[in-house]
Amino acid sequence: DTEVTQTPKHLVMGMTNKKSLKCEQHMGHRAMYWYKQKAKKPPELMFVYSYEKLSINESVPSRFSPECPNSSLLNLHLHALQPEDSALYLCASSQGRQETQYFGPGTRLLVL
């Protein structure tokens, strides 16, 4: 089983809203990732968690706040987003940071 789940599938939010994206995997993977993908572009890495600790932050604005409550869950808290933050947000996981990454279906985010 190589399933990563993400909720919600779609999200529309205003620039003053606070919302959260959720990601879950039950494969026993110890590395989890957040990516942002704009239309017709490849995924861009945002954050990497390894053994529940933040190991990479790709200079992402503070309006994006990641959280890893346990080894199976990864959240992305959103606050005061801008319209240019509208994108497909992808979660991925891997056994270790040098192993194959498996992606979830994504959350389509629209910021109005």
Place this chain on the structure above:
Amino acid sequence: EDQVTQSPEALRLQEGESSSLNCSYTVSGLRGLFWYRQDPGKGPEFLFTLYSAGEEKEKERLKATLTKKESFLHITAPKPEDSATYLCAVQGVDSSYKLIFGSGTRLLVRP
């Protein structure tokens, strides 16, 4: 700097017309090369991981090969359901385990 270039950007095939997608890479030391398939609005679906030159992997109509400078994804007798964007990514030994993605090849297979 690690870099990945995919060609062509877009490819149109007739059903049954075999072809190959190219992924050229520059990396200080290759830890792994990954192929993914992505349908519009969905997350990338893992296809193959290749680790060393000369390695080949197959899955249904797809076959991935690897040399020291490039990888090919061969599609044999494609079907319309093979239409998707195919992404190539590399992970270098000096990249802090990051995946470096190419821009993808958009494949359309017409019946």
